Amino acid sequence: MKRAFLPICLAALALQTTAFARLSVVTLPGRDSVQLTIYNSADLTLVRETRYLTFRKGLNKLEFSWANTLIDPTSVEFRALTHADKVEVLDVSFPPRVTNTLEWRINSEVAGEVQVEIRYFTSGISWSADYVAEASRDEKRMDLAGAVRVNNNSGEDYDNAEIRLVVGVIKLVQDIADLARQGRPESQNMPTTLALDEMESKDGAARAFGGMAKAAQMASERPREIIKENLSEYFLYTVEGRDTIPNGWSKRLPSFQASDLPVASYYKFEREQWGDQVVRFYRFKNDKENKLGNEPLPDGDVKAFRFVTADKLYSFVGRTAVKYIPIGEQVEMQLGNDQEVLCKPTLMNWEKTDIHFDNNGAVTGWTIKEAWQVEAQNSKDIDITLDVRRNFSGDWSLATDTKYEKVDASKVKFILPLKSREQQKLAYEVTTKYGTNATR
Amino acid sequence: MRSPPNMEPMQRARLASLFLSLLFGCTHAPHETARQIFDRTVREDHLLSAEVSGVEREKLLAQAATGYEQVLRLGGNDRPLCASALRSLGNVRAEQGRLDEAVKLWSEVGSQYATCDWEVLQSWKSAADLLWDAGRRDDATPFYRQIFERFRSAPSPIMRTVACAAQRRV
Numbered sequence: 001m002k003r004a005f006l007p008i009c010l011a012a013l014a015l016q017t018t019a020f021a022r023l024s025v026v027t028l029p030g031r032d033s034v035q036l037t038i039y040n041s042a043d044l045t046l047v048r049e050t051r052y053l054t055f056r057k058g059l060n061k062l063e064f065s066w067a068n069t070l071i072d073p074t075s076v077e078f079r080a081l082t083h084a085d086k087v088e089v090l091d092v093s094f095p096p097r098v099t100n101t102l103e104w105r106i107n108s109e110v111a112g113e114v115q116v117e118i119r120y121f122t123s124g125i126s127w128s129a130d131y132v133a134e135a136s137r138d139e140k141r142m143d144l145a146g147a148v149r150v151n152n153n154s155g156e157d158y159d160n161a162e163i164r165l166v167v168g169v170i171k172l173v174q175d176i177a178d179l180a181r182q183g184r185p186e187s188q189n190m191p192t193t194l195a196l197d198e199m200e201s202k203d204g205a206a207r208a209f210g211g212m213a214k215a216a217q218m219a220s221e222r223p224r225e226i227i228k229e230n231l232s233e234y235f236l237y238t239v240e241g242r243d244t245i246p247n248g249w250s251k252r253l254p255s256f257q258a259s260d261l262p263v264a265s266y267y268k269f270e271r272e273q274w275g276d277q278v279v280r281f282y283r284f285k286n287d288k289e290n291k292l293g294n295e296p297l298p299d300g301d302v303k304a305f306r307f308v309t310a311d312k313l314y315s316f317v318g319r320t321a322v323k324y325i326p327i328g329e330q331v332e333m334q335l336g337n338d339q340e341v342l343c344k345p346t347l348m349n350w351e352k353t354d355i356h357f358d359n360n361g362a363v364t365g366w367t368i369k370e371a372w373q374v375e376a377q378n379s380k381d382i383d384i385t386l387d388v389r390r391n392f393s394g395d396w397s398l399a400t401d402t403k404y405e406k407v408d409a410s411k412v413k414f415i416l417p418l419k420s421r422e423q424q425k426l427a428y429e430v431t432t433k434y435g436t437n438a439t440r
Numbered sequence: 441m442r443s444p445p446n447m448e449p450m451q452r453a454r455l456a457s458l459f460l461s462l463l464f465g466c467t468h469a470p471h472e473t474a475r476q477i478f479d480r481t482v483r484e485d486h487l488l489s490a491e492v493s494g495v496e497r498e499k500l501l502a503q504a505a506t507g508y509e510q511v512l513r514l515g516g517n518d519r520p521l522c523a524s525a526l527r528s529l530g531n532v533r534a535e536q537g538r539l540d541e542a543v544k545l546w547s548e549v550g551s552q553y554a555t556c557d558w559e560v561l562q563s564w565k566s567a568a569d570l571l572w573d574a575g576r577r578d579d580a581t582p583f584y585r586q587i588f589e590r591f592r593s594a595p596s597p598i599m600r601t602v603a604c605a606a607q608r609r610v
Contacts, residue, residue, distance in 0.1 A: 067487060068479075074558050074596040091605035092598055093569050094562045096531035096542070098490045099482055102598070105605075 032115070036245075037164040037236075038127050038150070045125040045154070047071075050081065050117045055108035059090075067100040069155030070124040078104050081115040124154035125245075127165050129255065129300030131322070133282065133333070134314060137307050138382050139265035142284065146255035146297065148237070152245045163239040163253070167298045167324070235296050261291040269343035269376075270389035276344070277337035278386065280318065285330045297325040304335050340379040341418075343388055348373050348427075356436055365436030374426045378418035388414040392430055395438035400428035474514040478525055481507025486528065489535070498536075505532045523553035527563045534570055543567045543579075550586070557599075561591055565602055572609065584609045 037046040053062075066073045080087035086109035093103050108114065127150045134143040148165060152158065237255070245251050264283040268274075282304060287293035304317040318335030325331050349371035356365040378384050391411050398404070404412045416424055433439065472480070481504050489500035511525035530545035546563035553559060568583035587606040591599045 067482060074598060077597055089601055092565075092602050094566050096534040096566055096570070099486050099528050099531060 031159070033162065034158055034160065035162040035164065036125060036158060037166060038125055039166050040127055041166075043123045043126065045122050046119065047122055047158075048117060048119045050115055052113050052115050054112065055087065055106070055110065055114050057108060057111040060106045060108055062104040062106055063095070063101055064104070064118065065098065065101040066120075067098070069122065071120055071122045071154070071156065073100070073102065073120075075119075075121040076102070077119045078106075079117050079119075081117050083108075083110050083114050086110045087114055087116075122154045122156065124152070126151050126153075129298040130252075131297075131300060131302045133263075133302055133304040135263060135265065135282065135304065135306040135317065137309075139282070139306060139384075140263065141260050142263040142282065144256075144258045144261060144284075144292070146257075146300075147252050148239070148255050148298075149250050149252045150243075150245055151250040152247055155247055157244075157246045159244045160242045161245060162242055163245075165237040165239070165298075167235040167237065167296060237295070256294070258291050266385045266387055267338060267341050268387045268389065270391075271345070272391050273389075274337065278341040278343050280335045280338045280341075282333045282335060283330060285328070286325045287328050293327050296327055297322070297331075299324045302333055304333065338380075341384060341386060342377040342379070343374065343386065344376075345372055345374045345390070347371070354433075354437055363435070365434065365438070367431060367433045367437050369429060369431050371429045372427065374414070374428075375423070376416050376418060376426070377423045378420060381420050383417065383419045386416045386418055388416060388426070390414075390428075392432065395433040397431050398428055399431070400426070402426040402428065404428075474511045474516070474518060474521055474525075477507055477514065478511045478521060481511070482528070486532065489532075501532050501536055505529060505536075508532065519553055520556055520559070523549055523556040523559035526553070527559050527566075530563060530566065534566070539570060539574060543571060557591075557594070561587065561599055561602060565606070568606065568609070577609075581610060 031049045032051050034047065034049040037048075039045065053060075062078070064076060064078075066076075078089055088107050089104050090107050091105040093105065095101055095103050127148050129146060129148050131147070132145045134145075136142065150163060150165075239253050243251060243253065261284060266281050266283070267278050268281060269278050273279075284290055285292070286297055299322060301319060301321050303319045305314045306317050307314045320333050320335055322331060322333060347370060349369075351369045352366055353369060354365070354367040355363060358364045372390075374388055374390075376386050376388065378386070389407065389411055390413075392398075393410055396410075398412060402414055404414045406412050414426055416426065418424060485500045485504035485507055489497050489504060492500065508525040508529040512522055512529070515522040515525060526545055527549050530542045530549070533539075533545060534542035546567040549556070549563035550560045564583045564587050568580045568587065571577070571580035571583070584606040588603050588610055591603040592607070594600055594603065
């Protein structure tokens with residue numbers, strides 16, 4: 001919903017202006033700049049807008065409306081960035097002729113242009129990350145592109161905004177979120193504004209960074225990036241350049257692009273986890289060695305593709321969701337089943353032996369021997385590695401000619417390298433002792 | 441109810457609407473919640489009233505008042521919404537020139553919805569300023585005093601600014 005009138009306007013008695021008027025007041029020139037810092041985990045966005053206002057000497061009136069928006073009016077602050085010692089807010093009133101509007105009464109000792117900043121919290125703006133992975137034909141290298149999608153349902157349009165995204169949940173943000181929830185007039189408790197200065201001090205460094213981003217954007221036509229900065233407790237992404245995000249819209253912005261990074265692809269079979277399907281995984285590490293590691297990766301959806309021809313025709317491999325990936329962490333993407341890789345365990349023989357009885361003739365101990373054959377088939381046009389996992393319970397022992405590795409007390413894995421179009425069989429015998437036969 | 445045969449469909453719809461309104465004592469669509477009525481009233485009546493004048497303005501203000509009264513009737517346990525509606529009703533009365541009624545309504549926000557800080561602050565400030573500007577400074581002073589005493593230590597700078605300004609008039 002678009003707001004009924006612009007959020008900020010100056011009373012006609014106060015200022016000269018050239019903009020259009022939809023009320024009996026005169027609108028301000030548009031925002032000089034606007035910066036959105038989106039704290040996703042708290043549904044909270046800090047909005048900082050700056051404008052150049054022409055003040056007259058003496059009393060000036062400035063109106064701010066939050067009608068039909070999710071702005072928290074208790075968090076609204078006004079301050080002069082230039083002539084700060086000569087511009088003072090004397091009072092705030094609430095004109096009855098309109099609803100959800102406040103009017104600052106500002107005394108200025110200077111006549112002329114003053115740069116002012118208006119800050120407030122709003123909810124209704126969120127962002128989410130997503131990734132596109134494009135694996136090479138042999139699934140050994142991968143291009144990874146990240147993007148963020150910003151959704152604006154705040155009731156207000158933000159034109160030409162610098163957008164900053166905060167990754168991670170920190171106590172400060174939790175506190176702010178709590179305050180915001182309490183302070184929102186809907187819930188009628190205490191206001192949020194307490195936290196504004198705290199947030200400002202936290203992101204002081206980021207402001208300079210944002211300036212760099214702006215300059216960089218103006219300087220070149222290259223694709224924009226999202227600039228990332230570690231602010232100790234959390235991670236701040238600054239979207240390079242500026243974007244207009246109207247109310248009711250969502251906008252996808254490129255975040256990063258990493259090319260030719262090493263990736264390990266492997267296939268897993270574990271009946272207890274995925275039934276009779278073979279599941280494909282891509283694994284990579286978020287570090288410098290692997291051409292990443294500049295920033296933690298926010299949680300998000302991943303769509304994976306694989307180039308299947310030399311001219312880069314590619315096929316969809318699967319989609320999954322990844323959780324927040326800190327720098328240095330390994331990422332394992334589970335991309336769903338691959339029908340070109342088959343794995344079929346078959347019970348070839350079953351035998352109950354070594355039966356013991358008590359004095360009354362009741363069975364007290366016995367041993368079961370199972371002979372299994374696992375048939376693995378790779379119908380793909382590339383070599384793969386298949387990880388076959390088998391689970392056992394009780395007092396078990398395994399006999400096989402195939403190399404295996406114990407994962408834990410009840411699980412083993414067989415790693416089978418399978419060449420393209422290759423079929424392999426592995427056999428093992430598992431002996432399980434029960435009752436008095438069991439030794440553990 | 442039978443409509444005269446020469447009635448246009450629109451007229452018939454209006455008549456039916458009026459009949460339902462009289463029957464149920466309200467003008468909102470039956471499915472509308474108090475929140476929806478409030479939002480619609482703000483958007484379609486109250487805000488628009490500031491952009492027109494004369495008869496049209498009076499009509500929109502009257503419709504806004506009716507809308508807020510409906511919200512107060514239907515709002516039930518949604519105290520923040522009712523507090524907003526009551527304050528907004530005060531705003532409408534002030535715009536209609538019914539100063540004492542407006543002040544009474546704003547005052548009731550403080551007594552009936554005492555925990556709704558932001559609405560209470562706006563109501564008391566509106567009452568105080570309106571009385572002050574009308575030259576009724578003795579009536580305005582108690583409101584300013586209440587604002588100062590309650591909000592001078594509020595965590596919100598905007599609340600503290602209002603409290604500070606109120607102190608100057610106590």
